Amino acid sequence: xxxxxxxxxxxxxxxxxxxxxxxxxxxxxxxxxxxxxxxxxxxxxxxxxxxxxxxxxxxxxxxxxxxxxxxxxxxxxxxxxxxxxxxxxxxxxxxxxxxxxxxxxxxxxxxxxxxxxxxxxxxxxxxxxxxxxxxxxxxxxxxxxxxxxxxxxxxxxxxxxxxxxxxxxxxxxxxxxxxxxxxxxxxxxxxxxxxxxxxxxxxxxxxxxxxxxxxxxxxxxxxxxxxxxxxxxxxxxxxxxxxxxxxxxxxxxxxxxxxxxxxxxxxxxxxxxxxxxxxxxxxxxxxxxxxxxxxxxxxxxxxxxxxxxxxxxxxxxxxxxxxxxxxxxxxxxxxxxxxxxxxxxxxxxxxxxxxxxxxxxxxxxxxxxxxxxxxxxxxxxxxxxxxxxxxxxxxxxxxxxxxxxxxxxxxxxxxxxxxxxxxxxxxxxxxxxxxxxxxxxxxxxxxxxxxxxxxxxxxxxxxxxxxxxxxxxxxxxxxxxxxxxxxxxxxxxxxxxxxxxxxxxxxxxxxxxxxxxxxxxxxxxxxxxxxxxxxxxxxxxxxxxxxxxxxxxxxxxxxxxxxxxxxxxxxxxxxxxxxxxxxxxxxx
Amino acid sequence: xxxxxxxxxxxxxxxxxxxxxxxxxxxxxxxxxxxxxxxxxxxxxxxxxxxxxxxxxxxxxxxxxxxxxxxxxxxxxxxxxxxxxxxxxxxxxxxxxxxxxxxxxxxxxxxxxxxxxxxxxxxxxxxxxxxxxxxxxxxxxxxxxxxxxxxxxxxxxxxxxxxxxxxxxxxxxxxxxxxxxxxxxxxxxxxxxxxxxxxxxxxxxxxxxxxxxxxxxxxxxxxxxxxxxxxxxxxxxxxxxxxxxxxxxxxxxxxxxxxxxxxxxxxxxxxxxxxxxxxxxxxxxxxxxxxxxx
Numbered sequence: 001x002x003x004x005x006x007x008x009x010x011x012x013x014x015x016x017x018x019x020x021x022x023x024x025x026x027x028x029x030x031x032x033x034x035x036x037x038x039x040x041x042x043x044x045x046x047x048x049x050x051x052x053x054x055x056x057x058x059x060x061x062x063x064x065x066x067x068x069x070x071x072x073x074x075x076x077x078x079x080x081x082x083x084x085x086x087x088x089x090x091x092x093x094x095x096x097x098x099x100x101x102x103x104x105x106x107x108x109x110x111x112x113x114x115x116x117x118x119x120x121x122x123x124x125x126x127x128x129x130x131x132x133x134x135x136x137x138x139x140x141x142x143x144x145x146x147x148x149x150x151x152x153x154x155x156x157x158x159x160x161x162x163x164x165x166x167x168x169x170x171x172x173x174x175x176x177x178x179x180x181x182x183x184x185x186x187x188x189x190x191x192x193x194x195x196x197x198x199x200x201x202x203x204x205x206x207x208x209x210x211x212x213x214x215x216x217x218x219x220x221x222x223x224x225x226x227x228x229x230x231x232x233x234x235x236x237x238x239x240x241x242x243x244x245x246x247x248x249x250x251x252x253x254x255x256x257x258x259x260x261x262x263x264x265x266x267x268x269x270x271x272x273x274x275x276x277x278x279x280x281x282x283x284x285x286x287x288x289x290x291x292x293x294x295x296x297x298x299x300x301x302x303x304x305x306x307x308x309x310x311x312x313x314x315x316x317x318x319x320x321x322x323x324x325x326x327x328x329x330x331x332x333x334x335x336x337x338x339x340x341x342x343x344x345x346x347x348x349x350x351x352x353x354x355x356x357x358x359x360x361x362x363x364x365x366x367x368x369x370x371x372x373x374x375x376x377x378x379x380x381x382x383x384x385x386x387x388x389x390x391x392x393x394x395x396x397x398x399x400x401x402x403x404x405x406x407x408x409x410x411x412x413x414x415x416x417x418x419x420x421x422x423x424x425x426x427x428x429x430x431x432x433x434x435x436x437x438x439x440x441x442x443x444x445x446x447x448x449x450x451x452x453x454x455x456x457x458x459x460x461x462x463x464x465x466x467x468x469x470x471x472x473x474x475x476x477x478x479x480x481x482x483x484x485x486x487x488x489x490x491x492x493x494x495x496x497x498x499x500x501x502x503x504x505x506x507x508x509x510x511x512x513x514x515x516x517x518x519x520x521x522x523x524x525x526x527x528x529x530x531x532x533x534x535x536x537x538x539x540x541x542x543x544x545x546x547x548x549x550x551x552x553x554x555x556x557x558x559x560x561x562x563x564x565x566x567x568x569x570x571x572x573x574x575x576x577x578x579x580x581x582x583x584x585x586x587x588x
Numbered sequence: 589x590x591x592x593x594x595x596x597x598x599x600x601x602x603x604x605x606x607x608x609x610x611x612x613x614x615x616x617x618x619x620x621x622x623x624x625x626x627x628x629x630x631x632x633x634x635x636x637x638x639x640x641x642x643x644x645x646x647x648x649x650x651x652x653x654x655x656x657x658x659x660x661x662x663x664x665x666x667x668x669x670x671x672x673x674x675x676x677x678x679x680x681x682x683x684x685x686x687x688x689x690x691x692x693x694x695x696x697x698x699x700x701x702x703x704x705x706x707x708x709x710x711x712x713x714x715x716x717x718x719x720x721x722x723x724x725x726x727x728x729x730x731x732x733x734x735x736x737x738x739x740x741x742x743x744x745x746x747x748x749x750x751x752x753x754x755x756x757x758x759x760x761x762x763x764x765x766x767x768x769x770x771x772x773x774x775x776x777x778x779x780x781x782x783x784x785x786x787x788x789x790x791x792x793x794x795x796x797x798x799x800x801x802x803x804x805x806x807x808x809x810x811x812x813x814x815x816x817x818x819x820x821x822x823x824x825x826x827x828x829x830x831x832x833x834x835x836x837x838x839x840x841x842x843x844x845x846x847x848x849x850x851x852x853x854x855x856x857x858x859x860x861x862x863x864x865x866x867x868x869x870x871x872x873x874x875x876x877x878x879x880x881x882x
Contacts, residue, residue: 039774
């Protein structure tokens with residue numbers, strides 16, 4: 001249809017028609033007056049009787065003028081528009097990819113359909129674009145057929161957390177141009193208008209939701225125990241059933257009552273050793289993504305450490321306290337060595353290691369000078385001010401050394417990266433005369449160093465992640481190395497450092513060749529997305545329609561003429577009405 | 589409270605009417621009267637100072653009327669006759685149909701005309717007799733009752749009769765001045781009504797009060813006309829064309845009455861309800877002979 005009304009509310013002006021008719025009828029309604037000459041009127045009975053009311057109105061010129069005025073006013077108010085010959089409708093729909101949109105998928109699809117309803121008839125050409133607000137996701141649709149766009153909506157899968165819509169809106173605006181329409185379909189009104197002239201359509205409704213809000217797994221007495229958080233995001237007391245699924249078997253459902261805003265912790269042991277995977281399942285509600293909590297029994301990589309010490313067991317004692325670290329006696333079987341650097345000791349070239357100075361003279365004075373830590377992940381945030389170290393001989397610095405801790409001009413701790421790959425932590429103090437063993441910072445440093453080595457160790461492990469969490473998997477490199485496989489998806493080794501857990505909750509593996517490097521579970525624990533209490537409907541479709549009309553249509557070119565005619569009618573009506581009255585007064 | 593229901597207002601009206609009656613009078617001088625001795629010249633011989641005729645003395649004549657000068661000249665008894673002076677007879681007939689009181693101005697004018705007729709008659713020493721009439725119903729009104737302002741109570745039962753006043757039912761006196769106060773707004777030929785006023789040597793006078801609401805109503809649109817006689821509503825729609833036709837019909841109606849009045853020698857004066865009383869009465873009344881200046 002190449003003709004439309006920009007302001008359909010203006011049609012209400014048509015109510016003026018019955019109003020004018022009513023006013024004229026009211027004016028012409030019987031006035032009660034005494035008449036002493038009825039017998040004269042009776043003689044003219046045939047012409048003066050009530051008869052057809054419309055016949056009576058027909059003779060009133062002001063009546064018809066006023067009706068015409070109402071029609072003209074209506075015409076001016078509805079603002080008729082004609083479609084331009086070269087009109088092209090460009091509409092980009094940006095679907096919010098936040099996970100909370102899963103709760104409002106159907107309304108969102110309907111909203112997109114409503115936006116498509118803004119399209120003019122077949123006379124107007126259309127260019128349609130469907131995007132996800134995930135700027136990294138590809139375009140869902142670009143074409144001219146609304147039907148195809150509706151089908152493409154099936155591929156829209158909102159899984160992200162809170163994110164910025166601006167990049168997607170920028171892309172959308174770029175695609176449709178300055179006169180096109182960009183519509184953001186989300187589930188909550190924004191604090192400020194969307195950027196890039198986008199219009200907002202919010203399809204959310206305040207909805208109760210109870211879901212998993214996080215999980216921790218700890219090893220206690222050789223037994224792995226999970227602690228899962230459940231949160232009620234709603235505004236009313238909720239009761240849910242939950243159970244655990246492992247190895248195809250389900251536990252007895254348990255009931256859970258949770259107050260508004262309350263977070264409860266559920267705990268339980270992992271099943272026996274042969275069962276590695278577990279799913280905690282809550283009763284379904286509006287947002288399904290946080291109703292399942294997949295878990296794996298954690299299996300950290302174990303480091304093998306060979307303490308090279310003679311006459312004392314300080315090193316064994318220090319390193320024996322770290323979890324998932326095994327002491328071995330043969331250096332060849334170890335992942336790293338720990339040693340006291342005696343004068344005859346030569347640092348191994350290819351091994352990771354942790355080395356300390358030989359015992360200093362107990363009478364030697366303590367080192368003076370301020371202790372300063374370099375900005376390095378191993379020492380970040382650690383307090384070394386209580387460290388007391390006696391003067392002793394130091395190992396000379398090499399070019400590949402990175403000093404982590406200074407006291408005055410003297411390096412206290414260095415990180416040496418050997419050319420053959422060994423990574424060595426060199427402590428320029430002894431463990432007997434210094435108080436390093438009493439410092440928490442020293443224990444944390446060793447832990448971080450061990451964790452660094454553990455991360456680099458290529459070995460199978462099992463761990464739990466948040467969805468889309470960054471994953472570091474130590475793997476074989478080199479031209480001969482096989483690519484990584486995340487579940488069924490192959491990841492080139494060049495992209496291995498970009499590896500992330502899947503966006504959907506579930507179990508997954510990372511393999512390289514035939515070796516399974518990581519067995520893991522990804523769970524959804526985004527409390528901002530799971531909170532549906534802020535979801536509210538909001539609609540700017542009318543504005544969109546108005547702007548479309550302004551863009552694609554041209555106004556009535558005779559508008560001024562109609563206005564002039566309206567004024568003429570007004571004057572005419574006034575003149576006819578007054579002339580009649582004056583005539584009556586003159587006659588009187 | 590309307591004027592009709594206010595006896596004191598009616599008495600005040602009579603007080604004013606006495607003043608009007610000194611300026612304008614009923615046309616008693618235009619007629620030879622018969623009746624009791626009074627102030628107006630009668631049709632026969634009497635004892636007034638106005639010489640009338642001579643005739644031969646006949647036995648039985650009053651010897652005081654013998655013209656002795658003529659006897660001295662002629663030696664024959666002759667009588668000198670003088671005009672008689674009589675009291676005129678006045679019959680006032682008031683149309684008390686509801687249309688007479690439909691508009692306040694017209695009501696006042698009708699009552700003023702009645703008061704004027706009564707006061708003028710009384711000032712002239714006429715023998716006054718009053719009647720109220722509505723259709724076929726009538727009521728004799730004593731002048732004292734009229735002067736007291738309580739006559740409306742006596743005619744209250746006459747209202748609601750839509751037909752023309754039947755004057756032939758009234759005991760109008762022969763040779764009397766018959767003053768008919770009516771708006772003449774009833775269907776029917778004027779002949780039957782006016783004929784009653786002129787029979788038996790009667791001298792008919794019609795005083796017809798009218799209101800502008802009747803003569804020039806300015807109707808435009810839908811009206812629910814209320815018939816004052818019956819109180820019933822009548823729906824009419826009046827356009828300008830119809831209004832013109834109504835106005836010409838109204839005019840024609842009174843032209844017929846005037847023509848009929850002329851034919852019967854009846855003085856007819858239409859008295860506007862809106863103008864000042866004396867001016868309104870003088871306007872047509874003097875020209876038509878319905879009243880005369882003192």
